[in-house]
Amino acid sequence: MSERKYVTTVGVEVHVELATRTKMFCSCLNAPQDVPPNTAVCPVCLGLPGSLPVINREAVRLGVVAALALNCAVNDRIWFERKNYMYPDLVKGYQISQIVSPLGGNGWLAIIGDDGEEKRILINRVHLEEDTARLSHAGDNSLIDVNRSGAPLMEIVTEPVMRSGREAEEYVRKLRAILVYNGVSRCRIQRGEMRVEANVSIAPEGATRLGVRTEIKNQAGFNHMRSAVEYEVRRHAGVIESGGTLHQETRGWDDANQRTFVQRSKEDAHDYRYFPEPDLPPLKIDPAWVKEIGAGMATGYEDYVRGLLDHGLSPADIEALSRNDALGFLRLAAADMPEKTPLFAKRLVKDVFALANSTAMALDESKLRPAAFRDAALLLENGKIAAEGFRTLLDLLYREGGAAEQVARGNQLFVETDHGAVEEAIRKVFAGNAAMVAEFKAGKTAVRNALLGRTMKALGKKADPRVVSGLLDEALKNA
Ligand SMILES: [Zn+2]
Structure with a gap:
């Protein structure tokens, strides 16, 4: 296989759970895994008839912090759309998301590119949405925990500007560091607080159009993402060179066998029947507020x-x-x-x-x-x-x-500043170790450390070695 004839293009979509106290559109606690399953729920996050969502100001603020940290422009008027699809973890039958007016966009994050030079990874958009429930599978049974339904989620999408699995890995590591540093999200991968998807295509060198892309879903770790991207690059080249056809599809990563596998064919945006969320008015983002957030960062x-x-x-x-x-x-x-x-x-x-x-x-x-x-x-x-x-x-x-x-x-951890108490301890140690004191006086100065150790032990954690050491030397001089 002659991979070198091809240019690899990688774009990355990252979802992170925002570190707010409450959920995106209701006052339920946003701590999906810290409370018993299915206890942090209400009619709003269950999408029951008659319930109305209210936008969480803190989630918007954290979104603005992320947008600013990623050098994005923040839109001063945004709104939410309903994204409609059927899946067992989507109890409402739709997700409130953003498609037309993302919170921010046109940003960048700098990494060291494959050529060793600084490279700006362009951020297409940063938008807000809500999370879905969490499914887990036990044998023939599937369990659902709706605590996570409606948790504030942010999606960050890059332009397809990375050229390798390595660059994609470097980008997500840097992104994670920035988000954690700014308190936007805790980004604990093992808890699903940060989920990464990479889309990959290859095209012959000099081609003006990108090749067919495949999307690799939710890898467990950044190194998995890199492996999956590198595998896809080889697979695409193999398919092209054997005269086969690549399909636009979503694939998973099988880490045990170090290969990707088909999950489903890719939906296009129109499959979701987006329409403006009727229960939420457009949101004005006051530029003065954005400025204030920036100043406080x-x-x-x-x-x-x-x-x-x-x-x-x-x-x-x-x-x-x-x-x-x-x-x-x-x-x-x-x-x-x-x-x-x-x-x-x-x-x-x-x-x-x-x-x-x-x-x-x-x-x-x-x-x-x-x-x-x-x-x-x-x-x-x-x-x-x-x-x-x-x-x-x-x-x-x-x-x-x-x-x-x-x-x-x-816990009585403060050091004994009362010299009397230290001197008292030294007196007791001397009394119990008269032979050692005599040895010291006879010139065997090495026993000093043993006496110091015993005094420290007698005083416990309260002892400040500097104080004890000084008083011990004094006592030995006078012994
Ligand atoms: Zn709720």
Whole structure:
């Protein structure tokens, strides 16, 4: 097979669940997997007759944040359409979506292209819609959970400008980092909070028209998407060269066998019988509000990363922070004290990610909040708690949440600043280890560390090694 004669074209559609408290058009809780199945529902998200949807302002705000972060223009007048189709997970029989007047469009996101140069991936549109119910299959039975019905969803569609599976993978990774950083969505892939579809076509070099495209649905991970795209490129070339016919269709990815398979032939927009949602008036998006949102947004993701380099963080640390979705967390933790950013970054990479590993719970699944983390790191920095106490405190905050000071006090983690108590502990250790003290006096100074260790142990997590060390040396001098 001679793939080199062909130019690959890839476009990507991404759906993300917005991190709002309530659903897109009703006040049901938007936490589909955190409450028992089929409990976060109401007549609106079930589409019962007589119920009326109301647009969630926070969902629109997050959509604007995403649009601005992706360099899109925000439309000042938008409306919603009904997209009609039948599927078991669509209890209403239609989805409220946007086709004619998306919230935003004409944006871009920069990646490093296959040629090593910066490349702008053009964003065609960013629009708002609602999610469907969740189906799961157990043996011969299918279960439906409508908690997710009506959850706020955003779709981000690129122009077909990527040239390989690698570029597509780089695009979705960067997109995810930007959305998480800006608090638009938590984008937890395993929870379906970010779903990726890639459409692929190949055409002979120099051709003026794109080839027949196939769409690859909802891959479980970004590497799966890349594998699927690369497989499709080879499959298309094989079909063309054997004189076969390619069909426009939707395919799934079979990771076990490393191949795609046909799911269904592709619908066109007219199959959905879109029409303007009769229960919602057009929505005016005040440019002043958009401006205000823009002003309130954090430093752009790229600038923030550059700033971290300027703060002296290593690329490896930044990569670790990004991989663990901790850049937004770091930004919030250091919001009032940017000069402490390197300190907090170091603690995140060293201590918090260790906790993520040992508890098998990612940072954004944990109970640790940026403010509590900041306070805990400062308690350590200011010598109010010792290293051992800090680790205990962080562990408690990570698993159970709470405010740092309160948890530290409740668990008696503050260091013993009462010198009397430390001296008392040293006296007891000396009394119980008279032989060691005698050895020290005879010149065997190595036993000092053993005595320090015993004193620290006697004091527990409250002990500040610096204080104990100083007082111990004093005591040894006078012993
Ligand atoms: Zn509802």
